[in-house]
Amino acid sequence: MNTGKVTIDGQVVEINGAKNILELARRVGIEIPTFCYHSELSVYGACRLCMVEVEKMGLVASCSTAPVDGMVIHTNTARVRRLRRMIIELLLANHDRECPTCSKSTTCKLQKLAKQFGVTKVRFGKRDKQLPIDESAPSIIKDPNKCILCGDCVRVCKEVQGIGVWDFAFRGSETQVSTAFNKKLSDVACVNCGQCVAVCPTGALTVKSEVDKAWEAIHDPEKTVIVQIAPAVRVALGEEFGLDSRDVTGKMVAALKKIGVDKVFDTLFGADMTTIEESMEFMHRLKNGGKLPLFTSCCPAWIKYCEQTHADMLKNLSSCRSPQQMFGSMVKKHYARKIGKKPEDVICISIMPCTAKKFEARRPEFTTGGVPDVDVVLTTVELAQMIKEAGIIFDELKPVGFDNPLGMGSGSALIFGASGGVAESVVRFVAGYTGGEEVGRVDFYPVRGIKGIKEAEIEVEGNTIKIAVVNGLANAERLIQRIKNGEAFYHIVEVMSCPGGCVGGGGQPGVNDTAARVKRIKEIYSLDAVNQVHKAQDNIYVNKILEDWFGGPASSGTHNDLHTKYTPRKRISGKPIDINNAEKGGSVQVSVCVGTGCYLRGSYDIMNKFAELIKQMGLEGHVDLNGTFCLEQCDKGVSIKVDDEIITGVTEENVEQIFKSHVAIKVDLAVNS
Amino acid sequence: MESPQRKFQKLQQIIDKYEGKASQLIPILQEVQEEYRYLPEEVLTYIATAMKLPPATVFGVATFYAQFSLIPKGKYVIRICDGTACHVRGSELINQAVRKELNLQDNQSTTEDLQFTVERVSCLGACGLAPVVTVNDTEVYGQMTPEEILAVVKKLREEG
CATH class of the missing domain: 3.10.20.740 (Ubiquitin-like (UB roll))
Known part of the structure; x- marks a missing residue:
């Protein structure tokens, strides 16, 4: 030391x-x-x-x-001060200075330091070149004209999330922070976690706002507007109003009522349903030899990461929808009918600490008959903006309670907002489920706290259940590698992409650093400690609605409306590698996948075999062969595509037979017709 | 011309030769560029996949160094030195002459038919021969004039 x-x-x-x-x-x-x-x-x-x-x-x-x-x-010293001013002035000279209209205004570090060091003018003129703004992604907007090349986003994405969406490209005065090949953010491996936004000191990376969509719905008299609020929002929203990381649930509900929404419900309700469904799923897998470990599925950034990187583990993911989507599905499919409205006339706005939830809400499987289950996703910061816009003096509001029946949540649901919360909720449920009434309060400390990888064990009916809790996708990757290498085994793995869990989400107020996250976590657990409803199954409204609307927990009703499926997903878009001829024009198009999953399984050799077979059988000019990046069948072995048909599980042994039955035969048909 | 399949096999061999080590990315890119004459996007993606690196990182390295090109280069790469000695002895006139002859527009460095690429370099280290021009880094032409460079272009065209 x-x-x-x-x-x-x-x-x-x-x-x-x-x-x-x-x-x-x-x-x-x-x-x-x-x-x-x-x-x-x-x-x-x-x-x-x-x-x-x-x-x-x-x-x-x-x-x-x-x-x-x-x-x-x-x-x-005088020299140090002069230097700092000079650096800030030079950074400002290369920065689009549109401060009043920038969404980072007042939270921008460049603005703050310019004021702090008395930089009152810039002697060097303005940027002479405007680079295009990327608004392709559902969650994040990149404005390179405001980037100061500090590299914070590059490092957070590489080191904390292990993805590396951003890197420096080009050189000298041309240097930019860029995605691979300057592709749109929506075309690369970004999981929308927003950690790059959280560390960006300027307005170069910002959250895509849906505030206008929310106002439009609120002002439309035909629409019934329902709001759901995630647990981590209530301990951070106050920061936007100078109230520290204190619980502001009552004021938050009051503000939403003043803004004019019809019902303010709680995502905690969805979280309790998640705990019940996920715990039942786990018990079922445990008893029936199902796929273990069971990975939690609440975090949409983790889900996208898993679909892109570990397609072979999609069966390990819990089929439970996230609390946001369970809630949305319940509102559109059941609550709307109950209040005599059509699903399209009920607008579900969710308020989340998370930027990836904006992406999740747009996943096609969460839209039924053209109506999305969740219509608008606002971040904590966007809600604060609406409250300010409406002229509401937040601190003076009298607390108001959530509406019934979907406004009640247990302490177990509250702690979903912190890393370890979902795992602890499952532990509480299982303890109550197997131990009955006399179990009482179950506080499970080993999974709490901001540490990146946490491990714990519990006894369930004579079995030792091993639990791992990770936050940060780089930590998740480390753990997965250990599981895949056989160095570790767990029954349940909770994954949250953001350090500290949802309290540290990309949609939370700045400053969003470790100190702020620790404070929010502490507040969440102190709220849980005083909550009378401790376990998910203690939430009587959840039990009643599961029975009345879905036909009970873990039933076909919940299976249809509260569970989902996952599909492998490509990491990057782009054109294929030409293999056998620059002049295309053959009658059969064959693509062999050379994306990561297939590459590791030897697709390179299969590609060569195909090229050989084409030559051997004299089919040159008839078959166009190329290497493509990901056919999104990564869980099924090496994949190839013959015209529009995808064939999976191609191996060195069956490649010749597949070539004959799927490729050569088509050439024959084409030649003879 | 070498077949695309040969090139693709060579690509994998180059990666294998360096055991896909991240520290060897630059020599890998150099050798791959020799095969393809430039670094196509899909080839860079393949390299990133095979080396388990983020594609953005490979893109970052490939765009940082002037020696790498992400757009196709011509069969003949003409480098006109613009170091101090060559500059004062009129290298810019040579540049203008050859660009005019090849009908290259402002930001264009390669002809449409992919025959010629014209580049400026800071110094070729042969200042005694200024102004200096090289073709494909193999032939060196010293004490060039605008007229003589056109003769070189003519000769290369005849070679096809």
Whole structure:
């Protein structure tokens, strides 16, 4: 451990293991400005804003300089201040300065630091080139004209989520943060988690707003507007109104009523249904030798990741829809009928801490007869904006309760908002299910907290159930690799994409860092501690509605409306690799998949075999062969496509036979006709 | 011309030769570019897949270095030096002459028929021969003039 003493601005400070000068200065109450330093990410040292003067060393970047015994450090000299101003001025010169109309205005770090350091004018004119804005994705908008190249998004996507959607491309003054081949965000492996938005210091990455869609529905007299609110929203919304990470449930409901929505319900209701359905599914799998581990399915970013990366594990995913989609399905298919409305005249708005929920709501399987189960998804920040827009003084609101019957939720549902919450809810349910009334409160501490990978065990009817809880997709990937290598086995794995779980979602207010997330988690568990309804099965309204509307839990009714299926999904769009002829024109088109799943199973060899067979049988000119990226059948072995037909499970053994029966025969037919 | 299948097999061999190590991405890209004469998008995606790297990272490396090209290059790559010595001895006139002859528009560096690519380079290290032009990095022409470069182009055209 790094030890010794340094002097910072005249104060003698123990190093005590500090990794860099910046962290050490923070410990003694000195905030050194930075764009690119995040304690959770690797040190990059790009923005140079954190420069300090060290005696006998001169100017150094405090984020990437380790304190050494005896160092004398000055953080506030004339030279340092002049330098900081200059850096900010230069960044501003290359930044689209449309502050009043930028959605990051007032939360933008560049704006904040420009004010803090008294940068009142920019001497260098404006950007001379406008790059196109990417609005293709359902959740995230990228405006490269506001990017300051700090690389925070690049690192969070690579290091925390293990995906690497973003990277630096081109060079020098042309440098950009870009997707692969500058493709649209909707065409690459982005899972819409919004962590890049959460770390972006400027308006370069922002959340796509659906506020106008929400207002339109609210102002339409023909529509009944129903709102559902996720657990993590209530402990973070207050931050937008200067109230810290405190529970504001009552005020939030009151504000929504003032805004003019018809019913304010709680996603907690959907979460309790999820707990019951998922626990029953787990018990069923356990007893009948079903696929284990069971992966939770509440997190839409995780689901997309799994579909893209682990198609062979889709059967391990719980078939349960997420609480948002269970709720939406229940509202459109049952509640609408109950209040005598057509599904299309009931608008379901969900308020989420999450940006990926916007994507989830648009998944085609969650639309019935052209009517989406969830019409509008707003983030916590978007709700705050609507409240401000409506002129409501949030702090003065008198708390109001949720509407009935879909407004009641248990403590188990509340903790869905924190990493470990879904696993603990299942534990509570199973404990009550197998142990009966006398079980009482079950608090399961091992799965709580912000740690990336947590493990625990419980006893259920003589079986030891192993549980793993992960947050951050890079952690999920590590765990999956261990499971696939046989190094670990679990019965249940809870996965949340965002660090800390939903409380740290991409739609939460800034500052959305570890400290803020820890505070929100704490508040969630203190709300759970005082909730009288502890376990999902203690929620009498949920039990009643499961019986009355669906014919009981784990029934065909719930199966139709509350469960779903998953499909393999390609990671990147693009054209195929030409294999046998640049001049196309053969009568049969054959594509062999060379996407990751098939590549690892040897599709390269199969491709060569096909090319050989074409030559051997003299079919050159009749068959066009190419390599394509993903036919979205990744769970079924190497896939090929012959004209419009997809054939899966191609192996070295059956390749010749498949070629004869599916390819050669078509050429014969075409030649003879 | 080499068949696409040969090229594809070569691509996999190059990746295998370097054991798909991320640290070897640059030599892999260099050798693959020699095969394809440029780095097609689908080939870069294949490299990323085979090397288990995000495609964005491979794209980032391929766009960072001037030696890599993501658009097809001509059969003959004419590099006109624009280092200080070549510049003061009139390399720009040579550039203009050859671009005019090949009918290249403002941002265009390769002819429509994929025969010629014209590039400027900062220094070829042969300042004593300024102005210097190379063709495909194999032939070096010293003390060029606008007239002589046109003769070179004519010769290359005749070679087809």
